[in-house]
Amino acid sequence: MAAQKGVVILVKKRIFHLVFLLTLLLPSPILARDYIDIWPEGWSEVTPLFTTSIFTDRFFVTHDAQGTSFLSADGTYFKETNLTYRRVYAGAILEEVVLRSQVELDSIFLGLGEGGRRHVLWLEHGPQGSSIQHTSFGVPYAPEGVLTVLSAPSTIQDLAADQAGETTHLAWSQRDRFFQIRYTRIQDGEIAAVETVTDTEELSVRPSLVVDSRGTVHLAWMETGPAGVEIRYSRRTEEGWTTPRRVGEGSVQDIQQGGLIALAAFGEEVHLAWAALPRGSSRLHIYHASISAEGEVSPPQVLAPGSKPRFVQGTDRPELVWQSPGAYGVEIHYLPPGEEPINLTVGRRGAFRPEAFADGQYRYVFWLHASPEGGYEVVGINNQFPKALSLWRQMGIDEEAPWYHVGFLFLSTLMLSMVYTAANLGVILLAAGLYSLLQKVERYRRQPIWYQVALSAALLVVLRRLPFIPATHPQFFGPLHHLLCVATATLGTWLLLHRVRQRGFLFTMAALVIWMVLFQFAALIPQNILL
Amino acid sequence: MRIKPGWKALAGAVLALGGSMALVLASFALAGFPFKTEIPALVIWGECAFLLLLLALPLFR
Numbered sequence: 095m096a097a098q099k100g101v102v103i104l105v106k107k108r109i110f111h112l113v114f115l116l117t118l119l120l121p122s123p124i125l126a127r128d129y130i131d132i133w134p135e136g137w138s139e140v141t142p143l144f145t146t147s148i149f150t151d152r153f154f155v156t157h158d159a160q161g162t163s164f165l166s167a168d169g170t171y172f173k174e175t176n177l178t179y180r181r182v183y184a185g186a187i188l189e190e191v192v193l194r195s196q197v198e199l200d201s202i203f204l205g206l207g208e209g210g211r212r213h214v215l216w217l218e219h220g221p222q223g224s225s226i227q228h229t230s231f232g233v234p235y236a237p238e239g240v241l242t243v244l245s246a247p248s249t250i251q252d253l254a255a256d257q258a259g260e261t262t263h264l265a266w267s268q269r270d271r272f273f274q275i276r277y278t279r280i281q282d283g284e285i286a287a288v289e290t291v292t293d294t295e296e297l298s299v300r301p302s303l304v305v306d307s308r309g310t311v312h313l314a315w316m317e318t319g320p321a322g323v324e325i326r327y328s329r330r331t332e333e334g335w336t337t338p339r340r341v342g343e344g345s346v347q348d349i350q351q352g353g354l355i356a357l358a359a360f361g362e363e364v365h366l367a368w369a370a371l372p373r374g375s376s377r378l379h380i381y382h383a384s385i386s387a388e389g390e391v392s393p394p395q396v397l398a399p400g401s402k403p404r405f406v407q408g409t410d411r412p413e414l415v416w417q418s419p420g421a422y423g424v425e426i427h428y429l430p431p432g433e434e435p436i437n438l439t440v441g442r443r444g445a446f447r448p449e450a451f452a453d454g455q456y457r458y459v460f461w462l463h464a465s466p467e468g469g470y471e472v473v474g475i476n477n478q479f480p481k482a483l484s485l486w487r488q489m490g491i492d493e494e495a496p497w498y499h500v501g502f503l504f505l506s507t508l509m510l511s512m513v514y515t516a517a518n519l520g521v522i523l524l525a526a527g528l529y530s531l532l533q534k535v536e537r538y539r540r541q542p543i544w545y546q547v548a549l550s551a552a553l554l555v556v557l558r559r560l561p562f563i564p565a566t567h568p569q570f571f572g573p574l575h576h577l578l579c580v581a582t583a584t585l586g587t588w589l590l591l592h593r594v595r596q597r598g599f600l601f602t603m604a605a606l607v608i609w610m611v612l613f614q615f616a617a618l619i620p621q622n623i624l625l
Numbered sequence: 626m627r628i629k630p631g632w633k634a635l636a637g638a639v640l641a642l643g644g645s646m647a648l649v650l651a652s653f654a655l656a657g658f659p660f661k662t663e664i665p666a667l668v669i670w671g672e673c674a675f676l677l678l679l680l681a682l683p684l685f686r
Binding site: 135437485488489490491500503504507508532537538540541545548549552553555556559569570571572573574575576578579582583586587589590612615616619620623 | 641643649651653656661664668672673679682684
C-alpha cells in the first residue's frame with residue numbers, strides 16, 4: 095500500500111514537472127497578444143493607402159466610375175508641402191501627380207465636374223501674400239493651365255468650395271479690418287465678381303459651402319466675438335445673400351483644432367454638423383441641425399462626444415462620420431441613419447479626420463493614422479468587401495494562439511475577480527446581515543437550497559447598486575451579458591453548494607462570496623479581452 | 626486513483642469557472658462581441674423585481 099502511494103506521488107511529481115516545463119516552453123514560440131482587436135462586423139480590413147501630412151485641415155476624397163480620387167497636402171515641413179492628386183482603382187494607385195510642389199498650403203478642394211472632370215482649388219501663402227488657384231483635368235491626368243482666382247497681400251484663409259456641374263463655387267475668409275466671408279464662382283475659366291457675405295465687426299471664419307439640386311448656394315461659417323463662437327448661415331438668392339441666421343453655438347476649442355462645419359444638401363433641406371462644448375462639459379460634442387427650404391432652423395441636437403464631423407457624400411439621407419475620444423486614443427465613428435454609431439477603428443492607434451462617400455448601398459470611410467515610419471497615412475475601410483470573421487475573433491480571442499489566449503484570459507480574469515470581490519466586501523457583509531435576518535423567519539428558513547442561493551444572488555445584485563456602499567463594478571456590456579453573468583454565477587454557486595448539509599452563517603458567507611467571485615469572473619471577461 | 630474531497634472541491638470550482646467562461650464566450654460567438662454601454666434603467670428595475678419576487682414567493686407557498 096505504502097509502495098503504491100509512493101508510485102502515485104512520483105507520477106504526480108513527474109506530471110507537475112512536465113506541466114511546469116510546458117508552461118515555460120509554450121509561451122516562447124506562440125505569444126498571444128494581451129488584447130484583441132474587435133472588428134466592426136460586416137466591414138473590411140483597414141487598408142493603408144499613402145503617406146500624407148496634417149498641414150491642411152482635411153484631405154479630400156471623391157468617387158466615380160474612374161475610381162477613388164484623393165487630394166492631399168503631403169510633406170514633412172509646413173512651408174514645403176506638395177499638393178498631390180491620386181487616383182486609386184481596385185486598391186491600386188493608378189495615378190499620382192504633384193499639382194503644386196514645395197508651397198505653404200492653407201486649404202485645398204477637390205470636386206468632380208461633368209464627365210468626371212476633376213476640379214482642384216488650393217489656397218497658398220507666399221512671401222508676396224496669399225492666393226487662390228484653380229485647375230481642372232480629366233482622366234488620365236494631362237496638365238492644364240492654372241487660373242489665379244484671387245491674389246491678395248492681406249490674409250486669406252479657410253477656403254471652402256463645392257462643384258455643381260461645370261461651376262465651381264468657392265468661399266473664403268479674408269481680413270478687411272475684420273475677417274469677412276467672401277464668395278465667387280468659376281465657370282468656363284471665367285471668374286465672377288467677388289461678393290462679400292458678412293459685414294460685421296466679429297471675426298467670420300471657417301466657411302463651408304454647398305450647392306443644392308436647384309442650384310442654390312448655402313453658406314455656413316463660424317463667427318467669433320467676445321460672447322463666444324456662433325454658427326451662422328446664409329443662402330444666395332436672386333436678391334443676394336440672405337441676412338445671416340444663427341444656427342447654434344460653436345467653440346473656440348474646435349477652431350483651434352482645425353474644426354470645420356460639415357454641410358450637405360438633401361432635397362430641399364440643408365444639414366449642418368459641427369463640434370461644440372455642451373453646457374457643463376469640457377469635451378467637444380457633435381451637434382446636428384437642419385435648415386428647411388423656407389429657411390427655418392431646427393434646434394441643434396447633440397449626437398455624441400467627438401469632433402471633425404463629415405457627411406457621407408452621395409447619400410440621400412444624412413449619414414455622419416466623426417472622430418471621438420476612445421479608451422486608447424481617438425476612434426472613428428460612423429452613424430447610419432436611424433441606428434447606433436459604429437466604431438470603425440480597431441487596436442490602439444489613434445485615428446482622426448475622417449472622410450466618407452457612398453458607392454450605391456456601400457460605404458467607404460477613410461481617415462488618418464500616425465505612421466510608424468513618420469508622417470501620417472491615409473487608410474480606408476468599407477462594407478462592400480467585409481473581412482471574414484473567424485469564430486475565435488468573434489469571441490474576442492486571438493486567432494493566432496487561441497488556447498494560449500484562453501488560458502491567459504482565464505487566469506488573469508480569475509485574479510481580477512478576486513480583487514473585485516474584495517472591493518465588494520461591504521456589499522457582501524450587508525447582504526449577509528439581511529440574509530441572516532430573513533433566516534429568522536420560519537417561512538424563509540424552510541426554503542430549499544436553490545431558493546437560498548437565488549435569494550443571496552438577488553440580494554447582492556440589488557445591494558451592489560446602492561450608492562452609499564463603496565464597491566467596484568466591472569464595465570457594463572449590455573443586458574444580455576449581464577443576465578448571463580447573474581445566471582451563471584447563481585447556477586455555479588448552486589452546483590458548488592447543493593450537497594452541503596450544514597446551513598448557518600458560514601454557509602451564507604460561502605454562498606455570497608462564491609456568487610460574487612463567479613459573477614465578477616463572468617462580468618470581467620469582455621473587459622479583460624479589451625484591456 | 627481516488628480523488629480526495631479537496632480535489633473534488635477544486636475540480637468543482639474550476640468546472641464552474643470554466644463553464645461560465647465557455648458560456649460567456651459562446652454568447653459572444655452567437656450574438657457578437659458586446660460593446661460597452663450605459664446601464665439601462667430597465668435592468669435595475671428588473672433586478673429589484675427579481676428580489677421582490679423571491680421575497681414574495683415563500684409567503685404564498
